[in-house]
Amino acid sequence: xxxxxxxxxxxxxxxxxxxxxxxxxxxQEVAAAVSRPVHQARAILRELIKIDLAVxxxxxxxxxxxxxxxxxx
Amino acid sequence: xxxxxxxxxxxxxxxIGEPAPAFEAETTQGDLRLDDYAGSWLVFFSHPxxxxxxxxxxxxxxxxxxxxxxxxxxxxxGLSTDSVYSHIAWVRNIEAVFGVKIAFPIVADAGxxxxxxxxxxxxxESGTEAVRTVxxxxxxxxxRAVLSYPMTTGRSVDEILRLVQALRAxxxxxxxxxxxxxxxxxxxxxxxxxxxxxxxxxxxxxxDCRDWYFCLRTPG
Numbered sequence: 001x002x003x004x005x006x007x008x009x010x011x012x013x014x015x016x017x018x019x020x021x022x023x024x025x026x027x028q029e030v031a032a033a034v035s036r037p038v039h040q041a042r043a044i045l046r047e048l049i050k051i052d053l054a055v056x057x058x059x060x061x062x063x064x065x066x067x068x069x070x071x072x073x
Numbered sequence: 074x075x076x077x078x079x080x081x082x083x084x085x086x087x088x089i090g091e092p093a094p095a096f097e098a099e100t101t102q103g104d105l106r107l108d109d110y111a112g113s114w115l116v117f118f119s120h121p122x123x124x125x126x127x128x129x130x131x132x133x134x135x136x137x138x139x140x141x142x143x144x145x146x147x148x149x150x151g152l153s154t155d156s157v158y159s160h161i162a163w164v165r166n167i168e169a170v171f172g173v174k175i176a177f178p179i180v181a182d183a184g185x186x187x188x189x190x191x192x193x194x195x196x197x198e199s200g201t202e203a204v205r206t207v208x209x210x211x212x213x214x215x216x217r218a219v220l221s222y223p224m225t226t227g228r229s230v231d232e233i234l235r236l237v238q239a240l241r242a243x244x245x246x247x248x249x250x251x252x253x254x255x256x257x258x259x260x261x262x263x264x265x266x267x268x269x270x271x272x273x274x275x276x277x278x279x280x281d282c283r284d285w286y287f288c289l290r291t292p293g
Contacts, residue, residue, distance in 0.1 A: 025080040037113075037148060038109075038112065038113065039110050043105050046104075
């Protein structure tokens with residue numbers, strides 16, 4: 001998985017995306033905030049959702065409590 | 074040639090006007106899906122093998138024009154049947170030897186699933202490696218153009234960019250583009266479909282109309 005390093009830590013890109021989700025955002029807004037192409041943002045968001053650090057609500061993505069914990073830790 | 078991979082056993086190549094086949098695949102930038110590119114144009118192209126000279130020249134050309142593709146709302150996505158480790162080693166080698174960074178992802182299609190779905194495997198050339206195909210996919214994920222080149226012959230990335238620009242001009246202005254069209258050149262006005270309209274066009278005496286069916290205009 002591209003967002004999680006072999007040692008279990010999140011990649012820099014994943015952390016940047018997660019930080020942006022402190023406020024709900026669309027995939028376009030996330031891509032702009034982290035200066036990455038939209039296709040990369042979508043892929044990262046998908047992986048963060050798989051590991052329960054983010055959740056999708058319609059067009060918006062939000063951080064989960066587990067995601068907040070991961071950011072804060 | 075892999076005898077099990079006969080031409081008859083392969084899915085047919087997606088055609089112009091059809092939805093591009095969906096896929097999810099491992100790439101040098103993690104797992105990507107075709108619909109990650111929804112809303113953007115995409116040049117999805119295959120090459121036979123990493124660490125080969127013709128392919129390297131093509132990647133250098135794609136890298137050089139990647140900014141221009143992005144300016145035209147178009148992303149690039151490569152594919153070969155090599156492993157992701159081979160891809161990573163190759164792009165690192167390209168950067169070290171040529172000083173060029175490959176910033177777009179490359180699909181590692183070792184199982185040949187995506188390559189077969191897109192008709193990139195041509196058994197008379199190779200049963201295991203993709204030939205040099207290019208799919209231009211629009212922002213609605215429809216196939217708009219297809220190119221196929223043999224293993225021996227590198228593609229013109231300038232032409233691929235021109236093709237994207239021409240298709241986008243067609244979508245924007247509702248026009249066709251003549252041979253060799255470049256942005257800013259005159260475009261083709263749709264020919265009339267009735268005799269009356271043809272006569273009207275001739276009578277109008279537009280200097281850009283050589284005949285009733287052949288008229289150009291400045292785009293916009």
